[in-house]
Amino acid sequence: MLTYPQLLELRITARQVALNFHTFRLARRTLCSDAGVKLPGADSDQQVAHKHGHHSNIPIHDVAIVGGGTVGMALACSLAHMPLTQQLNVAIIDSNPALLRDDCIRKEDPPDPRVSTVTPATIALFKDVGAWKYVEQHRHAYFDKMQVWDYTGFGYTRYNARDINKDILGCVVENKVLHRSLLSCLQNTASQQKIYPSRLSSMTMQSSSSSSPHGSLAKLELSDGNSLYAKLVVGADGSKSRVKELAGINSTGWKYSQNAIICTVEHMEENYCAWQRFLPNGPIALLPIGDNFSNIVWTMTPEESLSRKSMSEVDFVKEIDRALDNGYGPHPKSQLFGGRAAFSWLTGDATVSANEYFEVPPRVTKVASERMVFPLSLNHANSYALKRVALIGDAAHTVHPLAGQGVNMGFGDAFSLSKVIAEGIAVGSDIGEVSLLRRYESERRPANLTMMAILDGFQKAYSVDFGPLNVLRAAAFQGAHYISPLKRQIISYASGEQRFPLFA
Amino acid sequence: MASKHLLARLRTLTRPAFHYLNPRFLYPNPNSLHEHQTRTYSDAPQPSPAAQALATPPGSSLQSKSSLNEAELKKFAAIAETWWDAEGPFKPLHVMNPTRLAFIRSTLCRHFGKDPNCMRPFEGLKFVDVGCGGGILSEPLARMGATVTGVDAVEKNIKIARLHADLDPVTSSIDYCCTTAEKLVEEQRKFDAVFALEVIEHVADPAEFCKSLSALTNVGGATIISTINRSMRAYATAILLAEYILHWLPMGTHQWSSFLTPEELVLILDRASISVQEMAGFTYNPLTRRWYLSDDISVNFIAYGTKNSE
Numbered sequence: 001m002l003t004y005p006q007l008l009e010l011r012i013t014a015r016q017v018a019l020n021f022h023t024f025r026l027a028r029r030t031l032c033s034d035a036g037v038k039l040p041g042a043d044s045d046q047q048v049a050h051k052h053g054h055h056s057n058i059p060i061h062d063v064a065i066v067g068g069g070t071v072g073m074a075l076a077c078s079l080a081h082m083p084l085t086q087q088l089n090v091a092i093i094d095s096n097p098a099l100l101r102d103d104c105i106r107k108e109d110p111p112d113p114r115v116s117t118v119t120p121a122t123i124a125l126f127k128d129v130g131a132w133k134y135v136e137q138h139r140h141a142y143f144d145k146m147q148v149w150d151y152t153g154f155g156y157t158r159y160n161a162r163d164i165n166k167d168i169l170g171c172v173v174e175n176k177v178l179h180r181s182l183l184s185c186l187q188n189t190a191s192q193q194k195i196y197p198s199r200l201s202s203m204t205m206q207s208s209s210s211s212s213p214h215g216s217l218a219k220l221e222l223s224d225g226n227s228l229y230a231k232l233v234v235g236a237d238g239s240k241s242r243v244k245e246l247a248g249i250n251s252t253g254w255k256y257s258q259n260a261i262i263c264t265v266e267h268m269e270e271n272y273c274a275w276q277r278f279l280p281n282g283p284i285a286l287l288p289i290g291d292n293f294s295n296i297v298w299t300m301t302p303e304e305s306l307s308r309k310s311m312s313e314v315d316f317v318k319e320i321d322r323a324l325d326n327g328y329g330p331h332p333k334s335q336l337f338g339g340r341a342a343f344s345w346l347t348g349d350a351t352v353s354a355n356e357y358f359e360v361p362p363r364v365t366k367v368a369s370e371r372m373v374f375p376l377s378l379n380h381a382n383s384y385a386l387k388r389v390a391l392i393g394d395a396a397h398t399v400h401p402l403a404g405q406g407v408n409m410g411f412g413d414a415f416s417l418s419k420v421i422a423e424g425i426a427v428g429s430d431i432g433e434v435s436l437l438r439r440y441e442s443e444r445r446p447a448n449l450t451m452m453a454i455l456d457g458f459q460k461a462y463s464v465d466f467g468p469l470n471v472l473r474a475a476a477f478q479g480a481h482y483i484s485p486l487k488r489q490i491i492s493y494a495s496g497e498q499r500f501p502l503f504a
Numbered sequence: 505m506a507s508k509h510l511l512a513r514l515r516t517l518t519r520p521a522f523h524y525l526n527p528r529f530l531y532p533n534p535n536s537l538h539e540h541q542t543r544t545y546s547d548a549p550q551p552s553p554a555a556q557a558l559a560t561p562p563g564s565s566l567q568s569k570s571s572l573n574e575a576e577l578k579k580f581a582a583i584a585e586t587w588w589d590a591e592g593p594f595k596p597l598h599v600m601n602p603t604r605l606a607f608i609r610s611t612l613c614r615h616f617g618k619d620p621n622c623m624r625p626f627e628g629l630k631f632v633d634v635g636c637g638g639g640i641l642s643e644p645l646a647r648m649g650a651t652v653t654g655v656d657a658v659e660k661n662i663k664i665a666r667l668h669a670d671l672d673p674v675t676s677s678i679d680y681c682c683t684t685a686e687k688l689v690e691e692q693r694k695f696d697a698v699f700a701l702e703v704i705e706h707v708a709d710p711a712e713f714c715k716s717l718s719a720l721t722n723v724g725g726a727t728i729i730s731t732i733n734r735s736m737r738a739y740a741t742a743i744l745l746a747e748y749i750l751h752w753l754p755m756g757t758h759q760w761s762s763f764l765t766p767e768e769l770v771l772i773l774d775r776a777s778i779s780v781q782e783m784a785g786f787t788y789n790p791l792t793r794r795w796y797l798s799d800d801i802s803v804n805f806i807a808y809g810t811k812n813s814e
Contacts, residue, residue, distance in 0.1 A: 060673065083621040083622060084621060084622070084623055085623075087622075087623045087624075088623075216671040216672065217671075217672075231672075423602075424602075425623055425647075426606065426609060426620075427601070427602040427605035427606055427609065427644060428605055428609075428643070428644025428645060428646070428647040428648045429602065429644060429647075430643070430647070430672065433590075434590070435590050435598065435599075
């Protein structure tokens with residue numbers, strides 16, 4: 001069965017096929033006349049270009065952002081915001097109809113299970129480009145406390161924003177709110193973007209010796225038959241990036257034999273703390289999302305995920321309760337190694353949270369959305385930049401959703417790339433020049449790799465249930481809880497204020 | 505960025521330093537005048553491996569103009585394609601380019617009262633890039649909005665520059681011309697800003713060359729020159745290190761004795777009615793592999809001067 005938009009697309013495609021056929025004939029003629037080997041720049045070239053006027057009908061953009069998701073939109077916003085880049089002619093290629101619709105998000109609806117935990121660093125970037133005020137008009141939940149513990153009952157760590165003299169540790173926002181806010185922000189700028197509601201089907205880089213009038217630009221062909229030229233093509237099209245594929249960029253990665261269930265849950269009281277408990281088969285996180293709602297991200301084996309997705313709501317709530325409260329093992333009583341005393345020689349000034357005791361998360365009463373299941377994988381592009389091509393967000397790296405860092409890494413990429421583009425424009429560079437784009441790569445790749453290694457390390461450390469390792473983990477929790485300098489380092493790294501842990 | 509303070513120091517240095525100056529720049533020997541005139545020295549191209557390999561030893565013979573041009577053409581035909589190869593023989597120039605453009609942007613935005621935070625601050629200004637080579641400087645200047653004329657004595661360079669500029673609609677408006685600064689002067693061309701970057705160390709008579717640059721500059725306009733200092737450090741880094749050890753540049757690219765010190769440059773520009781307003785040095789950071797502007801003018805430096813009267 002075809003839906004109406006699909007039918008529409010089909011009709012458009014049919015028209016484009018006819019058009020393309022015509023263009024193809026013209027193109028063949030161009031090829032033939034080029035085959036006569038004329039010196040580039042000779043008069044005959046101008047005649048060729050003139051004769052086949054279709055060349056000039058193809059729009060030329062400075063930047064073509066493939067993928068108008070949150071990361072792609074963040075790049076567009078950032079470019080539209082900076083004085084040096086706001087005159088750039090930007091194209092956004094995405095078939096998502098939300099980009100063209102002006103629909104608003106109703107506050108009465110229960111929260112969408114797809115949420116992001118944005119760090120203070122990301123919030124600062126959003127404030128810079130003027131997008132955060134739109135987020136604040138919608139549902140969002142700041143949290144200032146975080147509790148991490150594991151099922152063995154050996155240890156726990158509590159983090160408090162006041163440990164680093166901040167008001168918040170982060171904010172949980174629905175992805176649709178982030179997206180809508182960036183779109184509103186973009187619509188309220190004077191700069192010009194063109195949205196192509198289509199998909200990328202091919203990308204060609206003409207060689208610099210080509211005699212075509214737009215010789216070295218990238219030519220993009222879309223599934224609806226439109227084409228455009230761009231000086232820089234940005235792949236913001238997610239983990240299955242078409243840009244990455246067409247540019248021939250390989251990536252390194254592996255699948256974890258784990259799935260994540262995400263859903264929205266409701267409880268009696270409001271929640272201001274982010275909770276994360278490591279269970280034998282993966283961590284479960286309970287993140288506040290505003291009102292009496294929270295978001296669950298629960299990692300488990302694929303078999304478990306299938307049964308938990310299909311079980312009744314009552315049973316699922318019971319499972320969550322077990323996972324967050326006293327299932328799998330006892331509550332941590334701390335003091336395993338004499339607690340603070342054991343670390344007294346290196347604790348420094350005690351952090352606020354070092355005196356906080358273990359708490360039990362609020363009890364979940366209801367599941368407020370469908371349960372969605374995602375397989376987990378880790379993937380990292382071997383290169384972020386080629387001539388005229390740059391990858392940002394999930395197209396460059398996909399991570400374990402642990403600690404909600406994936407989207408922050410993506411926003412970090414978007415803002416870094418826009419900054420590098422501005423630097424290039426300031427000195428009159430061609431913005432697709434690889435030497436310029438490498439600067440973006442060298443800024444983001446090491447930072448992203450570090451974060452990925454840490455997340456992967458966590459995943460590995462917790463996928464083994466082995467006595468001595470459990471004790472080590474418990475010691476790590478105790479250390480993180482009581483050693484103040486270490487704790488401050490962990491918080492500022494996780495907040496995105498520091499690019500590398502322990503090297504402030 | 506070099507301060508006025510540094511410049512004031514330089515000025516005071518130049519006065520008592522007359523007798524240190526290489527008389528070649530100041531009192532050209534009337535006997536060697538013929539040699540100077542017959543060489544197309546002013547718009548010498550960026551050196552290259554082939555160029556140096558085939559170059560005639562300095563002062564070996566009185567080359568006729570046409571034969572030299574022919575030789576240059578042959579030299580550059582071999583490496584012309586590499587002008588835009590960011591990893592090729594001109595790599596150091598590509599790496600340094602953004603840094604010298606940052607200097608140009610900030611000084612000229614101030615000079616012409618333009619907003620440095622806009623994409624094309626030089627809109628409406630006429631610039632000439634003397635010794636443009638493959639157009640490594642001309643293209644960014646055009647992207648910053650300037651109406652650019654690029655001249656080079658080597659025809660092959662101009663061909664390469666033209667071909668490359670045509671690849672981008674924004675740079676295709678650059679007017680490339682195979683000519684010399686002297687000929688532009690004869691044609692009475694005038695520009696708002698005149699550039700000669702990494703050129704003056706390759707010309708036979710820098711003082712005459714500066715006079716030509718000055719003649720091309722409008723009153724109230726600006727001149728920008730960059731070159732290498734004739735210092736021991738420059739010998740160690742720009743010649744020994746860059747040419748013989750790191751092989752960044754082809755061996756024999758530079759003749760240490762033809763380098764100018766900042767004092768000399770300020771003086772000969774002053775005699776050509778261009779008063780140097782600001783100077784900055786370039787320092788290389790091997791860790792970031794980038795060049796930075798600094799007050800250290802002991803090796804590579806760039807000067808911005810204004811022409812206040814004819």
